[in-house]
Amino acid sequence: MKFKSIIISLLICAIVVALAAAFASSYPDGLEWIAAKMGFEGRAAESNIVNSPMADYVVPKMGGGTLSTATAGILGIVFVFSGTIFFCRVFVRRNCRSEAIQKSVS
């Protein structure tokens, strides 16, 4: 994928994030809503295994507003993009390369 295309696509993602931060519905999602209706939503509060830096898609030091959400989302884009590439390079491509090396050596 060409570098320019990558940048443009990531900018589009950033715009989607900004729009989400500004306009996304704050209604609970389907599972949360059903959990509330059926009375088991309380179970989620009991466990907190992972203390994530940007829980609920906000940057804690920036409060809970649109800018905070947008910033969290932009950081998320960076991590998801680089994380996916890292995953592919390390876990998916690696075996290809070692097979190629073995073939060239034998």
Place this chain on the structure above:
Amino acid sequence: MHIPDGFLSIPVSAASAAASFGGLAIAIRKVQKKLQDRLIPLMGVLAAFIFAAQMFNFPVAGGTSGHLLGGVLTAIVVGPWAATIVLTCVLIVQCLLFQDGGLIALGANILNMAIIGTWGGWVVMTVINSLPFVRGGWGWGRSAAIFLGSWFSVVAASCAAALELGFSGTAQLATVFVAMASVHAIIGVGEGIITLLVVSFLKRVKPELIS
């Protein structure tokens, strides 16, 4: 649809983690065979888009909201095996950085959304595409395949989640199954529409991306 920690029992969490780990391992093997370097940035971009779109909740019915799942959309661009990997990466980041989906429940979330949802939708779409009156050329048939496949992916994923909740003893199985399926049958309409719009946009701008 991201299940937080506390909703699933340990056996259910372990079983779904094992299943998703196995599914992911197969997906990695399958993608390895035809992985070209230029596919990797595309997968990264798709993951970024799915992540961004999943932040955009839209209201449905009375008092609940939905968001794009994106499994079928990703599969249309890079195939279902790579889509499993892309969705998995999104889910991992969402869990670790944003506490969207529990860590112990991560296996279940990957199983539901990256595997069952993505593949369920892909199969439905493929079946419709193979019907004699749909084959050959674009038209309402292809669009129906994309819409119904995307719709089904959301319903299938939610049903899998409902089964996990039921088997965990968190909720009464039949009740939570009907509730999840009904709500997500409506959310799935949004998935179908968004997927169709994005695919037509991509077809116009970069037709080589759509097989």
